[in-house]
Amino acid sequence: MAQNTSTQPALSWNIVGRGAIGLLAASRLQLAGYKPGLWLHQPAIVDIQFQQQPLQFLSATPPLQAVLIPVKSYAVFDAVKTLQPFLTEDAQLVLSHNGMGTIPEVLPLLLPTQGLWFLTTTHGALKQQDAILHTGNGHSVLAPLNAAASRHTTAVAQAMDIALGPLAVAADIEPFLWQKLAINAVINPLTALHNCKNGALAQPQYQQQIKAILHEVCQVATAAGYPLQPALVQQNVMQVIERTAENFSSMQQDVVHQRRTETNAISGFIVAQAARFNIAVPHNSQLQQQLLQLQQRYCR
Numbered sequence: 607m608a609q610n611t612s613t614q615p616a617l618s619w620n621i622v623g624r625g626a627i628g629l630l631a632a633s634r635l636q637l638a639g640y641k642p643g644l645w646l647h648q649p650a651i652v653d654i655q656f657q658q659q660p661l662q663f664l665s666a667t668p669p670l671q672a673v674l675i676p677v678k679s680y681a682v683f684d685a686v687k688t689l690q691p692f693l694t695e696d697a698q699l700v701l702s703h704n705g706m707g708t709i710p711e712v713l714p715l716l717l718p719t720q721g722l723w724f725l726t727t728t729h730g731a732l733k734q735q736d737a738i739l740h741t742g743n744g745h746s747v748l749a750p751l752n753a754a755a756s757r758h759t760t761a762v763a764q765a766m767d768i769a770l771g772p773l774a775v776a777a778d779i780e781p782f783l784w785q786k787l788a789i790n791a792v793i794n795p796l797t798a799l800h801n802c803k804n805g806a807l808a809q810p811q812y813q814q815q816i817k818a819i820l821h822e823v824c825q826v827a828t829a830a831g832y833p834l835q836p837a838l839v840q841q842n843v844m845q846v847i848e849r850t851a852e853n854f855s856s857m858q859q860d861v862v863h864q865r866r867t868e869t870n871a872i873s874g875f876i877v878a879q880a881a882r883f884n885i886a887v888p889h890n891s892q893l894q895q896q897l898l899q900l901q902q903r904y905c906r
Contacts, residue, residue, distance in 0.1 A: 617698065617761045619769075620645050620666035621674045622685050626731035627702065628676040629654055629738045631769035633661055638768045643667065645689070655737040668692035672762065674700045674725075674769065679871035682708040686715050695719050698758050700748070700766065702727060704790050704856060705871025706783050707878075709751060721755030723748060723762060724779045726786050727770045728846075730853050742850050746770045749779035784827040788839045789846050790872045791823050792816050794857035795893040798867065799900070801858065805851025808844065815889065816843065822887040826876055829883040857897075864904040869897040 619635060620643045621628045632642045633656040643666030644652055652663045670692050677685050682701060689699070698721040701708060709724065716722055730742025748766050750756045759775065767773035776782060793804055796812065807816065817840060824834040860867045873894035880887040 617672035617758075617765060619643075619672045619674065619765055620670050621676065622689070623677050624652060624733075625676055626733040626738060627727070627729065627770075628674065629663075629733060630656075630729065630731040630740060631674055631676065632663055633657075633738055635765065635769050636661055636663070640765065640768070645670070645673065653736060657740070669694045670697055672698045672700075672765070674702065674766075676702040678866070679703045679705045679708055679868045680866060683711050683715075686712050690715060693720060696754070696758075697721070698755065698762050699723065700725050700762065702770075703868070703871070704786075704794065705868050706787055706875045707871050713752060716752070716754075719754050721758055721762070722751040723755050724751055724783070725766055725770065726779065726782050728786075729770055730850060732854075741853050744770075745772050745774070747774050747776050747779065747782045749776040749782075751779070781832050784823075784830070784832045784834060785839070785842070787872065787875070788820055788823045788827070788834060789843050791876060791890060791893075792819050792843050793847065793850075794855045794868070795873055795897055797855040798857040798861045799893070799896055801862070803851065803858075804847050804853050804855060807847050808851070816840065818889045819893070822880070822885070822890050823876055825885050826880045826883065826887065829885060830879060861900065866905055867897055867901055869894055869901065873897065 619640055621632045622645045624644060635642045644663045645666040649665040654661045671694050673689060675685055695717060696719050700723040702725040713722055725746050725748045727746040728744030732739045732741045748763060763775050796807055797804060820839050821836050824836045824839055827834045857867050873890045876890045877887055877894055
């Protein structure tokens, strides 16, 4: 999708939190002429260095017309609940996170006139002190999740193309979420458990485990109505591992910094969906249990 920054932005954008992907999106929007605000727990002025340029972001001020919500999957519901009183009647909300399972929780929170979107991205970003590093160029897919979103496609897509493009707009986000879930199901748990960079997973000792994990994911995705071919998915996963070889996954970073992980939205979601279809997924189940046990040791 071609970027068009010559016209006045039709929506006023805010980003929830100060995570790496959110600040990457905010930086790119600001450099393109938008004035994004940050929705934070406490009002603050946030100074960031991005691509050798100093940028400053102010706290978001209600009413909120358009909001990008790039928070962890487990924080999405509470984030939207907190935003509710401050949204305009036709506000547009864009979810963006790893894993699956939040959409059915969030949709009932919104008015019929408020739009909900999902954006899945392959961009990589890392926050280091007061700097945002764009660690991996990627692309994004955006899809409306209700009728109120579809009425604002041009304005939302234009902004998200600038923030995390190049962007494709799809009618149904589910196939893309399953494809990304397959990638996350391998890279996030294994790098977290072995405390390694993504590239380490290209080593021979991991290949059988990767194949087994993906075979289970493909079985569950197919049962859910979104067929995935194991050989093609494995090829895609290995390409991502190679392309992001020097990156640390978000889950590896969560474990290193003793933060809650998105295990339940990745391995846990696969296990829960498998139970619906009576499919055995021992490898993903084992990863879920190992990660939850690891998390319990430092999140007491």
